[in-house]
Amino acid sequence: MNARAASVTLPKLAPASAPRSLPLAALVLLLLSLPLVNAVAPTNSAVHVPDYLVTLGGKFLCYATVAVALDLIWGFCGILSLGHGVFFALGGYALGMYLMLSIGEQGVYRSHLPDFMVFLDWKELPWFWRGFGNFFFAAAAAMVVPGVLAFLFGFLAFRSRIRGVYFSIITQALTYALMLLFFRNETGFGGNNGLTDFKHIYGYPLHEASTRLGLYAASAALLVGTYFLCRAIVRSKAGRVLRAVRDDEARARFCGYDPTRYKLFVWTLSAVLCGLAGALYVPQVGIINPSEMQPSNSIEMAIWVAVGGRGTLSGAALGAFLVNGAKSWFTGAVPDLWLFVLGALFIAVTLFLPQGVMGLWPKLERSLRRLRRRP
Amino acid sequence: MRSWVKATVVGLFGLGLGACKGPGGAGTEKQAAAPKEEASSGASTAAKSESGPIKVGILHSLSGTMAISETSLKDVALMTIEQINESGGLLGRKLEPVVVDPASNWPLFAEKARELLQKEKVAAVFGCWTSVSRKSVLPVFEELDGLLFYPVQYEGEEASFNVFYTGAAPNQQAIPAVEYLMSEQGGGAKRWVLLGTDYVYPRTTNKILRYFLKGKGVAESDIMETYTPFGHADYQTIVSDIKKFAAAGPTAVVSTINGDSNVPFYKELANQGLKAADIPVVAFSVGEEELRGIDAKPLVGHLAAWNYFMSVETPENKAFIEQFRKYAKAKNLPDADKRVTNDPMEATYVGIKMWAQAVQQAGTVDVAAVRQAMSGQTVKAPSGFTLEMDGKNHHLHKPVFIGEIRADGQFQVVWKTEGPIRAMPWSPHVPESAKKVADWSYPWLCGNCTEPKAKGSLAAASL
């Protein structure tokens, strides 16, 4: 990476220009917290952000968290997962189950059971639903369940040294299989109808603007937290090993490191983060259903990272915002043509922007510098 | 750090892009935050400007798995709006359709619904097809007090204040179909196969049908209930199971298979020689549009139950079909002169016309006023019957037709009701539902309750 001659001190992983970064970091944080002004500003003031934008922003923030988590394993460890949607969805289901149970008797059928169990003629709650009446249990489950699944899957896969394209394909198999499983009404998660019609979260009514702002804030906090956590990891010595594994796994193994352990670690961490993002996503969107687990959703997640720039954490978050923003805009503006645009975007980014949008900056900077140098 | 710079500046772009959505709005964040009266829950929505076009939202999937069914609903809606505009518009203002594509993605449905109501400030929304999409937008409509017109046959068990249901409830489709199959004319079926795709509409409909059949004395062992996942394409074993089951007595198949799976199912029926005269199959989700994609010759004689068929010979229907084909040709839609019309398209057409009439009557697009004016609206529909919007339960009175498939992909009507039937969203055959009432008029004031909300001396409802 660095062209310095061999020396004992390891070169810094990234140039530290702290003074320059602070005002800009503050600017980003300000941007993210803009909607929170809604809490104090009256509804028709100039700085009030419309409700639907708050929800949309919250959704995007959750997506950005997923993108950062995916970038951690792809950009820094070379594992391309095309099935990360399953962890996101599992976290979503965990919280969704809590939200379903907290509807209580205010559902359509006025029963202590969720509505879909009533029309299936079930008489009592299945064993795996117990405990989800408690918010903290559900929150823990949103982390533990994807984590355990990821650990098992990753353990089997990495131990057998499955890599590259084969690995990507079996992650597709994983998400597809779970999607089929959850689509069955007998499995007990609402089938294709999913979990919906939520009313309260932790006592707060979901359709109140204040609750929405709270969820938005939580999503923003999660994104920031994820970013810093991942940054810490990639800057540490473990991060170096990860990069070594990415660049040449066999060589890293022969240097004495066990790639399986490192890969398993980031893979599980990434899944847990996705689960948390899913858990925050569901109350903001109001529904979770197995089509979140469909293979194409997971492929889109990889596209966010590719567009933003893999190998740079902030690029991943940026990519998530860009692609989803474009999708929201195009499905409203040119509904007939938006798939063309999306497809063209994917092709263009992989062909012309292999470093993603973040890769544009060095080029821009270079041309700016060249312009400045001319007399 | 460089990455922060890039992140910030381009992040601004990203959020900005996310903020500016919609065809007309070149909105920056500033415009989005400009002084506008926001929707508050419960009360009627922001006062739309009393001049300028009236915006109408169209919420149908134009891509993804449901595009096959929903695209033609968008086309019919646009045609009807164009017709209204050509005859002078509503209240002296033109109608402006706002079309969005929720791409068969249920969370996106909720997002687009919110966008239509809060950003575009539409007066009403015509949309949704699957029950999942409707259930995911319901909280949005109830929170923002919008109006949704839902044109597709569904499983009942719902009667929202904010939705007008122009599609059939089970007693307007499923029950009459089963009664027909039980009758001698329909084949005198004694054994029943309830076959459906695995989601709420088939599950609930079959639950209702089970209670109904048991009420008619059919034994448990004479009912076979099976479900297949969405997109399931291999029906070899299921069709042979049906044949085995049918060996023990005259059997009829009630099919709630949805979407793409119908094609391989019918192909397998034909290939395994299941003749309609021996084992009739009645489908609730197969219409003219679905038959367009299959060779209908081997299916001749199998049945469907709807509230409208394209083959119904009335002057209104003839005009409707002609108008639609002319519209399709004018807009260069693929296959324009072979386009077909079906029940949900007729329901969309009727729904828009009824809404327009209610707006004229109320003199405003304000939701509360229009909702009240909708009670009792009547339209002479292409089916030849005069359909009426019930004054109490927000459902349409509809006639029932049973048709047999013809070789040309159309339906031959073999039975129809005398006149329109009133919908019963809460099925009287299911014990828990039988006690419920859907009645938004005084003193019940609810879509889902067992006793009236307004009791005696308490504050009178000011409806």
Add this chain to the structure above:
Amino acid sequence: MQSPQKHGAVSSAVNSMISSARSPKGWLWHVWMAVVVLMTATPARAVDDHAPSGAALEQLISELVAARHRQALPLVESLRAGTLRIDAKGRPFVQREAELVPLLDPPATTPEPPIETPIMTNQLRRVVQPAIASLSLSAEDLDTRRRAAEELAKRPSAELEDTLRAALERETDDEVRSALRLALAQLDVRSPDTARRLAAAQALRDAADPRLRSDIEALLGSEDDPEVRAVAQAALTRTDRKVMVYGALGHLFYGISLGSVLIIAALGLAITFGVMRVINMAHGEMLMLGAYSTFVVQNWFRDHLPQWIDASLIVAIPVAFAITCAVGILLERTVIRFLYGRPLETLLATWGIALILIQAVRLVFGAQNVTVANPSWLSGGVELLPSVVLTHSRLAVIVFSVLVVTFVWAVLQKTHLGLMVRAVTQNREMAASIGIATRRVDMWTFGVGSGVAGLGGVALSQIGNVGPELGQTYIVDSFMVVVLGGVGKLAGTVLGAAGLGLLNKFLEPAAGAVLGKIAILAFIILFIQKRPQGLFALKGRAAEVV
């Protein structure tokens, strides 16, 4: 138009007329007049509006058949053929070319407009088919009698008992006799005469038809006579054994059929992946393009050469290959080429291409599914059992997939291009070093792989629906086949696909369609742990490069 209350009135009117009068034409004419009068009379009480002329026509046909009237069969045949017409006076005519020939009236009678065409409904069919059958039992032609006997054996009605016995007496042909005996057997199981019950049991045992299992059980349930019981028991055993054997054969067939579909779908993918180590996410769309090519060719034939429509499928095969091969080469030259050495990026880029192709097809052909009809030589099937039918279209797909695999094998083993492809698959650098233009091989591989996918689309159009999202349903399965079968040998793909198909179909009756599929996916994930490179892996250091 007609109230069901009048059904009974018609019946009694007709009955009395037939039983009283006997003159050849006169009484029948009176019957028709009665029918017409009743049809046009005003209803006393309006109820549900049933099919207009159905009830009266049904009644008439039953009466005619029971009276064995000479014109009964022609009338019924013309109704089935759709050539029957009823004029304003209620007289029946047959449409022959442009002429209307009277059935029950003198030849010179002219029809009086308005002329109606009675519609064939299920209800009429139920009456007409057995009616034709019973009339045909005394026909001269052997085939007619045989078909009639088989039709009656399906659902004999009690009124036909005497007709059946009479026909059995005078019948000489063995096949027809056994069918008649079977028909009688179903009626005789409840007969008080032991000899008849014995004959019934023997007929049921000889036929061993699973459809009649419930009749055998009914016989066993109420039987006292030991001889009859023994024969009935033997009948039951034979029937059950037949069901088991043929059932297993059926599962085998379904499994192979599914496997053949998977082979065709996955073959192109395997080839491309072997050579370029690239997973082509647009592969499903090549299948879709092949299916749509079939549709376009069929339409062209329908418009220009309608008499050759059955040959459109054969013509569609090279057309689909050519189109998808061209599209594949175009994609390779414009997009894939620049992503050489970056398999994961190629994956993403091809996903984008897939989205564009789907939307393009949606805009051109519409979002709805399109009709691709089976040619007449592919309809129907071979019936082993009523519940086990080897459909011709699936048989054809199996044969077709064998041909495609052979074709690909021939290309790979016998042509120069194939030699180069194999070399590049085994060791790209070495192949380049000895002068093979690896980039050009890539281009041709992608083209041929896409072409094979196009052929797959042609096959799929015959057994499933054709819509813009056709490719999406097969893409995950194709991946699984490639992962399971490994890369480098054709046998891997073939065995992987066949294995998956059979496994799926044998699991299905036990676990249900969805659980079966999930079990397969779990199996694949676990299998890959044991053999990460798939069933047939390439050996050597170069093979490790993924």
